[in-house]
Amino acid sequence: MNFADLGLSDELLQAVELAGYSEPTPIQAQAIPSVLMMRDLIGIAQTGTGKTAGFVLPMLDILAHGRRRALMPRSLILEPTRELAAQVAENFEKYGKNHDLKMALLIGGVQMGDQVKALTEGVDVLIATPGRLMDLFERGKILLTGCNLLVIDEADRMLDMGFIPDIETICAKLPANRQTLLFSATMPPPIKKLADKFLSNPKLIEVARPATTNVNIVQHKVNVSARKKRDVLRHLLQTDNVTTAIVFANRKTTVRDLAKSLKRDGFSAGEIHGDMDQPSRNAELQRFKDGDINILVASDVAARGLDVKGVSHVFNFDTPWHPDDYVHRIGRTGRGGATGRAFTLVAEEDAEAIANVEKLTGGPIPLFEIDGARAASSPTAEDQPAERGRGSRRAPRRGAKAAPEAPAHSAEAEPLPRAERPERAERPERAERPQRAPRRQREDTPVAASAPRSAPERAAPVAAQREAPSAPGEWNGPVPGFLHISALTA
DNA sequence: AAAAAAC
16 A cells, blocks of 8 residues: 555645655544545544644645635644644645645744734635634634534543634534545544534545554553652653653653753753743754753653654653543654653652552552662662762763663563563663764654754764654564663662 | 633
C-alpha cells in the first residue's frame, strides 16, 4: 500500500514524497479514501498514529476545487490547544506547497490583526482554538455559512477542557449540509452524544483501543520520596541513554522550579506551561524541536498530540491526577514505530493516582528499582549522586560515566519478585553499546521512507540513541536499550 | 488538588 493508491492528486503525492514519506499509516490508509468520498468520519486513534495527515491530505485535494471568498472560510479545524493548532498549520504548509490555498491560524495569545486581515482576504482553511474563534465570530469577522468541512480534533480533550458547549455553538453556525470529521483517543458518552448529534452516517475507524498504551513504550515506575524526586530524575537522565526527554509535572510552579534546577545543574533544559506568554511557549517548543535543548519540562499543555520527533524518554515527575493524561503523556515517545521509555516517579502523594493509572492501563507498571531511592526516607548528603560536587556542575557527565556498575545489582543477584523485576537480563552491557552521534528521527504523521535527517549537536547529557525502525509497525522487538541500575549512594 | 482556553 502506498499513498498513490489512496486517490490523492499528483501534486499532493509529490509534496508527500518530498516530505520523505512513502507508505501511509493504517489510519491514513483507512481515512483518506472515505474523506475524499466526502463521508463523515469518526477516528478513534491515539496520537502518533498519523491522524493529522489522515485529514490534512484529503482536505487539501477537496479544497483544491472551488474558490475562497472574503470572511467565509471554506473549512474549519478545531484544536484544543494553541500548540496543536500551530502544528496542524505546519502540516498544511508542508503538504499544501503545490496547492494554491490560503490558511489562517486563529489562536489566542497573539495579536488579532493578521488573523483579521487573512479572514478579510478570504481563506480556504481555518485552524482554530475555540476561544479565539468565538471571539472573532462575535466581532463579526467570520461568517461560517460557507464552511462545509469541519474537523473536530482531540474531541476528548475538548471535553476535558470544557469546550463542548463552544463546539456545539460553532457547529450550529455551520451549514447543516457539510462533511464532519471527528477524532478522539477515547469515546466517553458526551463525545458519543456529540457525534450522534453532528455527524451523519459516519464511517468509524479505530486503530488503537482507547486507554491502552503503545506497545513500543517500555514503562516503569520508580518509588521515591517526594524530596528525592529531583535526584532520581537527574540520575535517570544521566544513566538511561536519554537523548531527548519530556519531563511532565502536575503543577506549573513545579515545572518552573524543576526547569530552573535542571538548568542550574547543567542540563540542556527548557520549559513550557500555560502561564508563559505565547511567544515564549513557541520559542521553547522550537528550541526543543530544533535540538537546541534536549529536555523539555512541561505541564499538561504538552501532554496530548504534541508531535516532536525522536523523543526517547518521557518522565512523569508527578503521576497525573487524571489517568487518561498518563496515556497521553507517555504517548509523546514511542511515536511512529520508534521505541520509547517512560518513567513515572511515585511518591506517597502519587499513590492514589498511580493506582488509578494502573487500573486504566490494565495492570501494574513494572517497578524500576534504584538503590537509595527507596531508602530516601532517611536522606543524607551521601545520597547524592557521586559525581555531584566532584565535577563541573555546568557539564554533567554523560550516562556512561554517571555511575559505576554495582555488582550487587547485576541481573543475577537478588532476583526480584517476577512482577517487580525490571527487564534487564537480556540487555547488553553498556560498554558494548556504540556511542552514536545524537540525531533525531523524522517521524511525522506519514511514514518516513528512510534517511533520518540529522539534528544539530545536542548539549549534554546525551548518550547513544536507540535504533528506531524505518517504517511504522515495524517494531524491532524489545527496546535494545540498557537499564543501568546503580547506586545513588556511591 | 491542576491545567487548558478569549480579552
